[in-house]
Amino acid sequence: MPFDSSGFLVEKARVAVIHDWLYTYGGAERVLEQILAVFPNADVFSLFDTLPDDQRGFLGGRKVRTSFIQKLVRKNGNHRFLLPLMPLAIEQFDLSDYDLVISSSYAVAKGVITGPRQFHVSYVHSPMRYAWDLQHEYLRNSKLTSGAKAWMAKLLLHKMRLWDIRTSNSVDSYIANSNFVAQRVWKLYRRPAKVISPPVNVDRFRAGESKGDFYFTASRLVQYKRIDLIAEAFSRTPERRLVIAGEGPEMRRIQALAGPNVEILGHVDSDRLTALMQQARAFVFAAEEDFGIVPLEAQACGTPVIAYGRGGALETVRGLLTSAQPTGMFFNHQTSDSLVEAVDLFEQMSSRITPQACRANALRFGEQRFRDDLLAFIGQEFDRHVQHYDGVRPEPMAEAEWVEKRLVSHPGHAA
Structure with missing residues (x-):
């Protein structure tokens, strides 16, 4: 019987889902909701979580693992001022025990650190637009077009762009929410992205x-x-x-x-x-x-x-x-x-x-379509990743053999 990557990922793999931050239930959170529907056993990580109680239902009672920014953020939306700390914060998550890492990224989530055995797929809602093509509009709206503060902001955005490019290479496969975003991913990172449109209820x-x-x-x-x-x-x-x-x-x-x-x-x-x-x-x-x-x-x-x-x-x-x-x-x-x-x-x-x-x-953009397309793509890319890492195999590995191998590679999974 051929090895079923999708079945292994859903039922047996350890999965981490990384979302930039949680403070309202918007379009990106609808995508997160459906990712969690596909991978119901996944652990959720986020820079901070200030979601109101009446918007938390889509998390299914999961405890969100947050960064040190959780202690710095306030409910008045000051998180934008914490941008300089976000690359450091996202890199502090220890994901070494996970087989599959899915980042839901419109800012820094794709910058999580993963090892060569792990498979990291990033669903990109958008590259950091305020650091790239919307930089000048962002500075104008923030009244940072001249003076010392403006130059500090420009230097920060320059460093964010360098970090964004560097971390783009740590992603194994990209998914974009539209052809428009896939074009931006190619222009900025020179990486192809599979287009899977967001789910609409x-x-x-x-x-x-x-x-x-x-x-x-x-x-x-x-x-x-x-x-x-x-x-x-x-x-x-x-x-x-x-x-x-x-x-x-x-x-x-x-x-x-x-x-x-x-x-x-x-x-x-x-x-x-x-x-x-x-x-x-x-x-x-x-x-x-x-x-x-x-x-x-x-x-x-x-x-x-x-x-x-x-x-x-x-x-x-x-x-x-x-x-x-x-x-x-x-x-x-x-x-x-x-x-x-x-x-x-x-x-x-x-x-x-x-x-x-x-x-x-x-x-054409329904939720079931999203779930089916997401699981099919990740399963296919995960299998390619395994074959590349382990060498080309003449026959697909039996599921029991694969699970046993993963337990040997990560003994902590046996628990």
């Missing part, structure tokens, strides 16, 4: 039976999400109604931009959010995201998406001008003028978009 959504007269967007109100652009564009067209759900540091600025036809709801619960998605004429998305789960949730509700035509949206939305079964419309420039033009064209051509097409497109 499409089953909890249903297509709306009727549409309202409003456009809708939902997001954390932070600068890079560009909700300000959406508010400005719709304020210029008062005959159109816009509803915004979300809260964050950009709230006051967006309120100042909003005209009387723009309603800002603040935080809404998941039931109301779903209802708004189902009833909206279209969901508006102006960020350049690495992937973007919310536009797919909108499509699962049968709602078209008007999206900025860069980043992950190009992989999750089928454009009116390019697809036989469109699910939305793209605008080409991150400006209010370009968005207004796209909405005008959408209103002329939206009859070509059906709720059925939107939902069918979203179903």
Whole structure:
């Protein structure tokens, strides 16, 4: 009987999952949730864990093993100021007893130290964008463009880039959440990445039976999400109604931009959010995201998406001008003028978009698809790693022989 890598990994291997940090249940944590569903016996490591009690369910009662940063972080979001310590902190995790190490990384998680016998696969949500292509935007937003503090910040980011490149070689296989991120992984690390799109819980959504007269967007109100652009564009067209759900540091600025036809709801619960998605004429998305789960949730509700035509949206939305079964419309420039033009064209051509097409497109990104693809890829790459380390074998090793060999290599596993 051939050796079943996937079965061994799930049932017998010691697995460690490393996540950058845990302070809210967002898109990266949804990926983490499904990784843990595939590897239910895995141990979880994170730089710090300040998740509220009502968001911890996806961890399944696991105790998260944290770093020394846990004692330094506060709930007011000061962890960004602890960035200089994060490479050191992630390297302190002792993972020597594990067969498989999975890093869920958008900052430093991929930098964990592993040995030659261990297999390390990194699911990259994004390389550290604030250290690479978003450095100048990050410095501007932080008001660090001149002066001594600015030069200290630039030196820190320079050192982070050097560390990021160095640790990229310790990863055996990369997974990217989109082709957009896979291209960035290749450009920065010169390593190929298998694309496995994040899981979307499409089953909890249903297509709306009727549409309202409003456009809708939902997001954390932070600068890079560009909700300000959406508010400005719709304020210029008062005959159109816009509803915004979300809260964050950009709230006051967006309120100042909003005209009387723009309603800002603040935080809404998941039931109301779903209802708004189902009833909206279209969901508006102006960020350049690495992937973007919310536009797919909108499509699962049968709602078209008007999206900025860069980043992950190009992989999750089928454009009116390019697809036989469109699910939305793209605008080409991150400006209010370009968005207004796209909405005008959408209103002329939206009859070509059906709720059925939107939902069918979203179903391609379901949770079971993610779990199947993840386990198949890791099992295949793990087997290649074993063969490379042990030498080419004429016949696949029997599972009992493999387990016995691992116990000899790591006596502590016998317990």
